[in-house]
Amino acid sequence: xxxxxxxxxxxxxxxxxxxxxxxxxxxxxxxxxxxxxxxxxxxxxxxxxxxxxxxxxxxxxxxxxxxxxxxxxxxxxxxxxxxxxxxxxxxxxxxxxxxxxxxxxxxxxxxxxxxxxxxxxxxxxxxxxxxxxxxxxxxxxxxxxxxxxxxxxxxxxxxxxxxxxxxxxxxxxxxxxxxxxxxxxxxxxxxxxxxxxxxxxxxxxxxxxxxxxxxxxxxxxxxxxxxxxxxxxxxxxxxxxxxxxxxxxx
Amino acid sequence: xxxxxxxxxxxxxxxxxxxxxxxxxxxxxxxxxxxxxxxxxxxxxxxxxxxxxxxxxxxxxxxxxxxxxxxxxxxxxxxxxxxxxxxxxxxxxxxxxxxxxxxxxxxxxxxxxxxxxxxxxxxxxxxxxxxxxxxxxxxxxxxxxxxxxxxxxxxxxxxxxxxxxxxxxxxxxxxxxxxxxxxxxxxxxxxxxxxxxxxxxxxxxxxxxxxxxxxxxxxxxxxxxxxxxxxxxxxx
Ligand SMILES: Nc1ncnc2c1ncn2[C@@H]1O[C@H](COP(=O)(O)OP(=O)(O)OP(=O)(O)O)[C@@H](O)[C@H]1O
Ligand SMILES: [Mg+2]
Numbered sequence: 001x002x003x004x005x006x007x008x009x010x011x012x013x014x015x016x017x018x019x020x021x022x023x024x025x026x027x028x029x030x031x032x033x034x035x036x037x038x039x040x041x042x043x044x045x046x047x048x049x050x051x052x053x054x055x056x057x058x059x060x061x062x063x064x065x066x067x068x069x070x071x072x073x074x075x076x077x078x079x080x081x082x083x084x085x086x087x088x089x090x091x092x093x094x095x096x097x098x099x100x101x102x103x104x105x106x107x108x109x110x111x112x113x114x115x116x117x118x119x120x121x122x123x124x125x126x127x128x129x130x131x132x133x134x135x136x137x138x139x140x141x142x143x144x145x146x147x148x149x150x151x152x153x154x155x156x157x158x159x160x161x162x163x164x165x166x167x168x169x170x171x172x173x174x175x176x177x178x179x180x181x182x183x184x185x186x187x188x189x190x191x192x193x194x195x196x197x198x199x200x201x202x203x204x205x206x207x208x209x210x211x212x213x214x215x216x217x218x219x220x221x222x223x224x225x226x227x228x229x230x231x232x233x234x235x236x237x238x239x240x241x242x243x244x245x246x247x248x249x250x
Numbered sequence: 251x252x253x254x255x256x257x258x259x260x261x262x263x264x265x266x267x268x269x270x271x272x273x274x275x276x277x278x279x280x281x282x283x284x285x286x287x288x289x290x291x292x293x294x295x296x297x298x299x300x301x302x303x304x305x306x307x308x309x310x311x312x313x314x315x316x317x318x319x320x321x322x323x324x325x326x327x328x329x330x331x332x333x334x335x336x337x338x339x340x341x342x343x344x345x346x347x348x349x350x351x352x353x354x355x356x357x358x359x360x361x362x363x364x365x366x367x368x369x370x371x372x373x374x375x376x377x378x379x380x381x382x383x384x385x386x387x388x389x390x391x392x393x394x395x396x397x398x399x400x401x402x403x404x405x406x407x408x409x410x411x412x413x414x415x416x417x418x419x420x421x422x423x424x425x426x427x428x429x430x431x432x433x434x435x436x437x438x439x440x441x442x443x444x445x446x447x448x449x450x451x452x453x454x455x456x457x458x459x460x461x462x463x464x465x466x467x468x469x470x471x472x473x474x475x476x477x478x479x480x481x482x483x484x485x486x
Contacts, residue, residue: 015385039417040389041374087388087415088335143334144286166388170414172285172443172482198389198417239419 002030004063005161005192006051011060011070013046020046022216024060028161033183033193035203035224038213039237044196045087047213048163051194052084053077065160079109083154084163087196089146091138097149098134101125104156124152128182144175151182161192168202180205200228200238212237251276251437252297252311252329252406258304259292266292268461274406279428279438281448281469283482284458290441291334293458294408297439298331299324311406325354328405332412334441338394340384344375347383347394351401360403367434368397371427388415396424400431407431409440413447425451445482449473457482 006028013021021043028034036044049055051062053074062070069077091100101121105112112120125131128148138146147167154162168179180202187193187206197203203210203224210227212220214237220230227233234240252274259267267289274280284290295301297309299321309316311327319327330351338347348368352361369376372393378386383394392415399407413421425447428438442448449455449469457465457478465478472478 040393040415040420041387045387142287166415170286170411170443172445174481175286198415198421200418237417237419239422 005030007063009061012058019216026211032208033206035207035210036196042213043216081160083157083159085150085154085167087165089150096135101152101156104153108157128152163194165196168199255308257307259296274437274439279452281452281455282441288458289461330399330402330404331408332395332399334410338383345379347398348401351398354402357403364401368400406437413444
């Protein structure tokens with residue numbers, strides 16, 4: 001068993017009367033890919049916001065690489081080795097793709113400047129498949145390329161733990177296969193991944209374990225095949241008529 | 251209901267859409283399948299008047315020409331678009347977003363009925379009428395965007411990837427809801443990556459590649475076509 005990289009315990013966050021994250025606990029081990037699943041509005045993005053320092057928890061503990069990080073500002077958490085993509089992408093609109101990634105590098109753990117940063121930005125853009133559009137503005141990119149840029153920016157922080165918020169949404173089967181391969185190769189190079197995703201094909205083929213939330217609470221955790229067959233998960237999240245790929249729904 | 255002929259969209263010299271012909275009959279659900287960047291969103295946006303069509307295009311809604319009309323006049327004519335990426339008013343509440351959808355003259359008399367229909371479709375919105383839309387979750391914002399379009403009492407609803415970011419359960423419910431919407435006499439033209447679920451409810455489909463419509467047929471035939479299965483349904 002490898003070492004625990006992330007440990008969450010009793011994590012809670014309210015918005016007015018709504019308890020968006022309710023006494024949540026789970027762990028992520030080094031080199032794992034863990035899926036975080038749940039219905040729309042169940043609190044998944046809020047968990048990523050709490051982990052990455054975008055939001056402060058009302059209660060609970062978050063340990064990352066042994067550091068207590070709950071409530072720390074986002075840049076300190078990033079420097080400890082955690083990066084994330086946003087569900088609703090938010091690049092710096094007035095900067096080229098290249099400069100967007102370069103900016104990420106300047107804030108990264110091993111800060112890079114000048115020619116070294118240019119070379120690294122180019123390498124990261126190639127890695128995510130944006131080598132051909134370095135000079136473009138984010139607004140000129142297709143939806144999927146904007147998400148690739150978002151990933152390159154996150155990778156520029158050189159994270160140990162990468163939080164992906166629906167990074168694989170909206171892809172057709174061919175694009176999805178390429179996206180899955182990319183995530184797998186990032187994991188192969190040593191990055192631990194916590195993946196929020198509604199695309200079950202991606203969950204099944206990528207995740208070592210899954211954690212499922214409903215209304216802010218943990219309702220299931222374990223191997224993907226077990227969790228996706230869990231009655232409560234089927235009832236609250238998958239629906240009875242969820243058909244596997246290859247199923248004859250049409 | 252909708253007749254499109256020779257519709258092209260240019261971005262500078264780049265032809266995002268090249269001479270598209272398609273139609274949607276009254277009471278039909280029609281799905282457009284294709285990769286990202288194939289021109290699907292440009293097609294919907296040009297039909298809705300959000301992008302200029304290149305000269306020579308014909309777009310008719312119930313016999314009425316739409317080319318050159320401003321977007322709000324197209325809404326009045328009975329066409330509503332839910333664009334990609336949830337164009338909602340983030341600083342307004344859910345209730346205000348829905349009200350803005352009902353602003354079209356054609357919708358004013360039917361506001362109560364339309365609102366009841368939207369809230370029955372998405373009960374979450376009924377719980378959150380006072381919430382600022384920007385603070386809704388991704389999937390909840392998608393519900394607001396679709397709900398707002400339905401509030402304009404359209405004859406034809408255009409949806410750009412409505413299932414994006416919806417949970418599997420809600421995605422199934424959405425497609426069932428489209429069947430109910432069709433049952434209410436509204437025609438639907440949608441762009442989808444979820445080919446399997448959309449072909450299951452659609453009457454007909456079109457395939458689009460590199461800006462051109464390269465195939466079309468009855469949804470059941472497309473779903474059974476091995477080439478379509480390889481390209482759009484995923485073979486894993
Ligand atoms: N700032 C806020 N103010 C009020 N409510 C909020 C705020 N942020 C989130 N919420 C609510 O908290 C709940 C959890 O939201 P969250 O974005 O974490 O959901 P999610 O699981 O990521 O859903 P989705 O799959 O749709 O993206 C939602 O009901 C949302 O409306
Ligand atoms: Mg979310």
